[in-house]
Amino acid sequence: MACGDWVDIAPAGDGGVIERVLERQSLLYRADAVQEKLIAANVTQALVMVATWPGWDEDLLVRCLIAAEHAGVAVKLVLNKIDLADRRAGARQALAVFEGACPVIEISVHDGPGLIREHLQGHTTVLVGPSGVGKSSLVNALVEGAAAATREVSQALDSGRHTTTHARLYHLDAASDLIDSPGMQVFGMHAVGADQLAAQFPEFRNHLGDCRFRDCRHLHEPDCALQAAVARGDVPAQRLAQYVTVRRSLEP
Numbered sequence: 271m272a273c274g275d276w277v278d279i280a281p282a283g284d285g286g287v288i289e290r291v292l293e294r295q296s297l298l299y300r301a302d303a304v305q306e307k308l309i310a311a312n313v314t315q316a317l318v319m320v321a322t323w324p325g326w327d328e329d330l331l332v333r334c335l336i337a338a339e340h341a342g343v344a345v346k347l348v349l350n351k352i353d354l355a356d357r358r359a360g361a362r363q364a365l366a367v368f369e370g371a372c373p374v375i376e377i378s379v380h381d382g383p384g385l386i387r388e389h390l391q392g393h394t395t396v397l398v399g400p401s402g403v404g405k406s407s408l409v410n411a412l413v414e415g416a417a418a419a420t421r422e423v424s425q426a427l428d429s430g431r432h433t434t435t436h437a438r439l440y441h442l443d444a445a446s447d448l449i450d451s452p453g454m455q456v457f458g459m460h461a462v463g464a465d466q467l468a469a470q471f472p473e474f475r476n477h478l479g480d481c482r483f484r485d486c487r488h489l490h491e492p493d494c495a496l497q498a499a500v501a502r503g504d505v506p507a508q509r510l511a512q513y514v515t516v517r518r519s520l521e522p
């Protein structure tokens with residue numbers, strides 16, 4: 271079972287027992303060669319969250335975006351801690367490459383959740399991303415009485431442990447839910463698979479199918495439409511490089 275699952279419950283004593291997990295409309299999960307970790311079920315949207323500080327691992331961010339695309343849900347990138355003025359310009363610049371992939375929203379939970387509310391309306395949203403970016407802080411700012419545990423970044427990084435240990439769903443209003451998830455340091459892509467990888471890059475989609483070889487891996491093949499799109503400036507070279515990094519990890 272995963273956070274967000276709908277179940278049939280039969281009354282038993284003071285509570286109930288789960289009789290059946292209903293069919294899922296979506297499932298966000300990560301998987302390596304040996305195991306799967308379910309992140310959330312039945313979400314309609316994933317907010318992939320990073321912060322101006324303490325920076326982020328680009329490969330991990332790319333993998334979060336791929337997994338969310340693969341789950342078939344709306345994907346948005348959220349840059350938190352925009353209040354840290356000296357970090358703002360660098361973070362913006364580093365995220366600019368993703369603007370063709372999904373909307374990029376800037377927030378400061380410390381200054382108030384503000385604009386993020388309208389993006390959550392009507393959705394079941396899961397927050398994903400590394401530890402320390404402010405996911406639990408955002409939940410606390412939006413949900414009265416949520417009291418999700420948060421922790422100073424330095425402590426979280428030093429101990430190597432995560433403050434949020436389980437995904438948890440909070441009701442925002444009658445039509446909107448928000449799921450806080452534990453931070454992640456690794457994100458296995460075996461759920462997606464090498465053949466489906468390129469299709470999870472929204473900017474690539476217009477060019478897929480135009481390569482000389484139908485099974486083009488977009489690495490070194492001749493007449494690769496993606497390489498050509500990069501050469502024309504239609505697709506950022508950095509996005510193709512991100513794809514290549516993930517692809518090589520799946521198929522060394």
Ligand SMILES: Nc1nc2c(ncn2[C@@H]2O[C@H](COP(=O)(O)OP(=O)(O)O)[C@@H](O)[C@H]2O)c(=O)[nH]1
Binds near residue numbers: 401407422433
């Ligand atoms: N400066 C600043 N710090 C923030 C902001 N949002 C969260 N933090 C801090 O970042 C740290 C990690 O937050 P937390 O919610 O535990 O992150 P999580 O691991 O993603 O759930 C805490 O010390 C928060 O107070 C923000 O908008 N600005």
Ligand SMILES: [Mg+2]
Binds near residue numbers: 433451
């Ligand atoms: Mg947390």
Ligand SMILES: [Zn+2]
Binds near residue numbers: 494
């Ligand atoms: Zn190709």
